[in-house]
Amino acid sequence: MGRRPCCAKEGLNKGAWTANEDQILKNYITIHGEGKWRDLPQKAGLKRCGKSCRLRWLNYLRPDIKRGNISIEEEELIIRLHKLLGNRWSLIAGRLPGRTDNEIKNYWNTNLSKRMQGQKRNISPNTPQVSSHNVIRTKAVKCTKAVNVDTLDPKSETLVNSPSETPSSSAINEDNTNNNSMDFLVDFDIDELLAFEYNPIPELYRTQNGGDKMGNNVADNGEYSHGTDFCQACEHLDLRGLESYLNLEDEWIN
């Protein structure tokens, strides 16, 4: 059984939106709010797929959309976030108020990716490259519970499990001995990562064997590479918290 199409395609408009369609969509959402995208076209009187309406609203019509050129500051932030998160455009866009994932994706593909490639070529072939494997692909997960920072026990360097203890918590401790492995991070509980929100990672959670609790690796030369679920945690950090990590970039990303 194949996937059901998102909507009946017959008789629907495709391609560029007209000013009239924009106005209808805008008016409808102003009155009824976002959501129920599938029903929206019919109720609003638009000959468009619900998905198309959603995209048009999110990428173009939303009142908080910032139009115009990407500033230098924004560009730098995009570059840093891309280093950290990879092609997770929605997450990157979440850190750039008024910018959409589509806009950032386009900007990256048309401007920054080429520039980045150019920079790579300028680097000596003998220079060790870590950036590629530092970009970790993860799946976003929703936060289902809050974890109090106090439940962390820095002395024993273990995570004190919350009442709803998960197997992944103990897995963290066991795998501290294997700080090169990203495998255990697959089972890392995102909720526990929230505990790190306002804590500088490198010092407090660095372990004796060179890794830290996030599964990140600290090499002898001080180079710092981060683990899969650190990126998941980043999804829940506010900009302030994130920037503090970004400011450490030179120490532990390069």
Place this chain on the structure above:
DNA sequence: AATAGAACCAACCGCGATGAT
């Protein structure tokens, strides 16, 4: 001025995740 190629960007498509039943 005409044209070809490059660059840009809005929109589409397919898939995975999640929630409801």
Place this chain on the structure above:
DNA sequence: GATCATCGCGGTTGGTTCTAT
């Protein structure tokens, strides 16, 4: 637990605009 509906994401496409020749 299975199935279906819905939403959101990232990759890709295609039309438009810009630039070089």
